Amino acid sequence: MKIIVDAFGGDNAPLEIIRGCADAVKGLGVDIVLTGREQEIRRVAQENGISLERMEICDAPDVITMEDSAGDIMKAKSDCSMALGLRLLAQGKGDAFVSGGNSGALVVGATLIVKRIKGVRRIAFAPIMPKNKGCFMLIDSGANVDCKPEMLQQFGIMGSIYMEKVMGIKRPRVALANIGVEDHKGGELQHSSFALLKNSGLNFVGNIEARDIPDNAGDVIVADGFTGNVILKLYEGVALMLMGKLKDIFTHSVKNKLAAAVVLGDIKALKQNFDYNEYGGAPLMGCSKPVFKTHGSAKAKTVYNALRLTKAYVEGNVVDEIASSIARYGADEK
Amino acid sequence: MKIIVDAFGGDNAPLEIIRGCADAVKGLGVDIVLTGREQEIRRVAQENGISLERMEICDAPDVITMEDSAGDIMKAKSDCSMALGLRLLAQGKGDAFVSGGNSGALVVGATLIVKRIKGVRRIAFAPIMPKNKGCFMLIDSGANVDCKPEMLQQFGIMGSIYMEKVMGIKRPRVALANIGVEDHKGGELQHSSFALLKNSGLNFVGNIEARDIPDNAGDVIVADGFTGNVILKLYEGVALMLMGKLKDIFTHSVKNKLAAAVVLGDIKALKQNFDYNEYGGAPLMGCSKPVFKTHGSAKAKTVYNALRLTKAYVEGNVVDEIASSIARYGADEK
The missing domain is CATH 3.40.718.10 (Isopropylmalate Dehydrogenase)
Known part of the structure; x- marks a missing residue:
């Protein structure tokens, strides 16, 4: 399983995010795709002796902050680590996406980039x-x-x-x-x-x-x-x-x-x-692929927990189960 | 000052209500009008050695309970101690009314019997x-x-x-x-x-x-x-x-x-x-005369506190102050 992680989401990014991911590679056996400033990720990992084994890095120059408005993820901040992660997920480059960044932007981005499950009215x-x-x-x-x-x-x-x-x-x-x-x-x-x-x-x-x-x-x-x-x-x-x-x-x-x-x-x-x-945080429910929001103040342990729950979110086929339930019960409400 | 009190409102009525009122007569210098089953009030007071000095009793045969619907105060339970208290207040037989009974019924009764301050949309x-x-x-x-x-x-x-x-x-x-x-x-x-x-x-x-x-x-x-x-x-x-x-x-x-x-x-x-x-509880705001809800589980001390606050509610001319403020700021919103 490959989980895409926003390395620049949250107050303790990127150090605690990378650390949590490294723990998850070992403890949960998942592969990771980190999005964010590649040079900084490599430098922080090296300075803190964190192995980047089984972690791929996709460079994103920008970061969406708590001060940015949610819609900026599609406009001024479309190059941010969160937007890139969501695009990679939509393109099938990973099985799920985890971010500790701006919740509003994550909901907007998930809705517009990853899209909703058919029939789901709102994420x-x-x-x-x-x-x-x-x-x-x-x-x-x-x-x-x-x-x-x-x-x-x-x-x-x-x-x-x-x-x-x-x-x-x-x-x-x-x-x-x-x-x-x-x-x-x-x-x-x-x-x-x-x-x-x-x-x-x-x-x-x-x-x-x-x-x-x-x-x-x-x-x-x-x-x-x-x-x-x-x-x-x-x-x-x-x-x-x-x-x-x-x-x-x-x-x-x-x-x-x-x-x-x-x-x-x-x-x-x-x-x-x-x-x-x-x-560990909050799943976004209704996305066509698993998206999970971890705490803005998350440290490595929380990131690890978020990845554990995200793994279960994927393995539980939650998205498919929702799709068939919504098709069954929501059909006459459209 | 004369405060009308529902002697049968709440779980510990009438004993704790009467006790709280007796304490308030002494501690706050207020006069009390108790509404409820007169015989029972007199019996409970006597059995517990509570003085009924400066307390008038107005007999009401019925009690509105938590199980009754709020509207019953105007219909099936129009003879209850709460309805009588509100009528006495509306008639000017006291300066304020306190009850620990059914909150919904109290709001309905206050609205329909005591009525709202002119211009106030809702209690x-x-x-x-x-x-x-x-x-x-x-x-x-x-x-x-x-x-x-x-x-x-x-x-x-x-x-x-x-x-x-x-x-x-x-x-x-x-x-x-x-x-x-x-x-x-x-x-x-x-x-x-x-x-x-x-x-x-x-x-x-x-x-x-x-x-x-x-x-x-x-x-x-x-x-x-x-x-x-x-x-x-x-x-x-x-x-x-x-x-x-x-x-x-x-x-x-x-x-x-x-x-x-x-x-x-x-x-x-x-x-x-x-x-x-x-x-002590919750004032009902917007009534043309002070109505105060004390806790359903109120004991004597809470009843006393409710009476203390109700006294301040009267002395602060809260009703008149609200009436003039509403006239001033609410005039163009009607």
Whole structure:
């Protein structure tokens, strides 16, 4: 398997990206195509003693940054490492593409360069997030601010397939993010989406309240991109704030510091469990070939995890499975 | 000042309600009108040695429960303690009304019995919530699923007045809940609301991301009721889940239990800081007279806090201030 990787996506590029790729060559047995400034990649690899064995480099002079607008990937920044990676994927030069760069640009580029699976209305950004036990997929979490019910139905179908094939969850519970559990809750979008999701052959568990998302309410949480983005970011915000408060407690006196030393390992494990880096990132769902977004702040370990999940994304035939499901359930909605 | 209180609203009614009222008579110097089953109120007060001094009782045979639909307050349950309280308020038999009962019914009843301030489009449910330092108002958090931009503008105006007059925050920072900080972020509702809020004479700090809400992004967070409800409930859900995880850590071994004993007081204080009960509840904004919703699980202390805030709601002339602001800024939007 050959995975194309944007060597210049994210805050720690290219060093941590290259390092994660080198680990993946050894640990996962994958071949890598790196896109980005070739000279810099070679220099950084050499300076840090990283082997580039089984890694090909495709030179891209430019980088798309967080400050660039998403559409720039097709215009001013069409020579960037992300755009090149997507073109190589579209041309069949690799089996999947991974980037830690600008999420908006990745969605636009994936849509226009790699293209959608036939029948898929929109590509969704679908991070894997921690919950009380295990993890869940939040789909969509920001790629599509305005959604139609058919899009939410497709999000449910795509998310279910991913969670089953990649994360190994049998018959994933698909739930609709709503403001109450009763069938009639929410606005027009939720009413119509509820009916469609119910008739999609999914293990649809109905509406859930946001309160229950962290407590294992579902394996796939379906939302329009506005609501999903609010969930994604508030989740992180509340967790960060509470962890900060906890740190204050554990450092504000000598006796508390001593107590902290005792539970330090457990607290670190808890923090790690809520660290998105552990989950590697977010697949883009609906692309005609696997595209995976890893964290902008990804270090080598996260890059490795992203490559592990991307490998499973390819091996699970997720794209083909989605294509046939969408053809089956989405045919009359076109 | 005379505050009408629903003696049968919430899980701990009537005992904890009566107890909180008795404390408020002493501590706040307010007079109380209790609505509900008179005999039961008198019996519970006597059995628990609670003085009913400066408390009037208005008999209401029925109670609206969480299982009843909101509209029942005008139909099957028009004889309930909540409906009676609202009627007494509308008739001028008291200065404000407090209930811990069914929130939906309270919004419907307040709208139809107490009525809105002239020019106010919708009554909003606006809980006061904890953040990193202090608290903020989330308006609307569920009363209005579908919102128009003019409604969000009014939410900002009403919230700003409440936070200044009742919570003592000078020039409260009003922020629009959005999926990015840039002016153009969000959907149509956010675009139009942004423009209106900017021209409302408020201390409008613009769009904020959900991630920053717990970290002091604003004193008044404006949202449509769907988004607000997701924020309200996820906030609680993430906090509960993390507190649960912390409890697991602190009880899973003897050494951890010993460490826990050292920091117990601090952890409890943290938990309390994130306990909505501490903040007493949520004012309904836009009613022609002050209506305040206290927690369904409220105990005497929370009822007392709710009465304290309700007293400030009356004394701050919040209703009159809103009426003149709405007349000033909302006139051309009708």
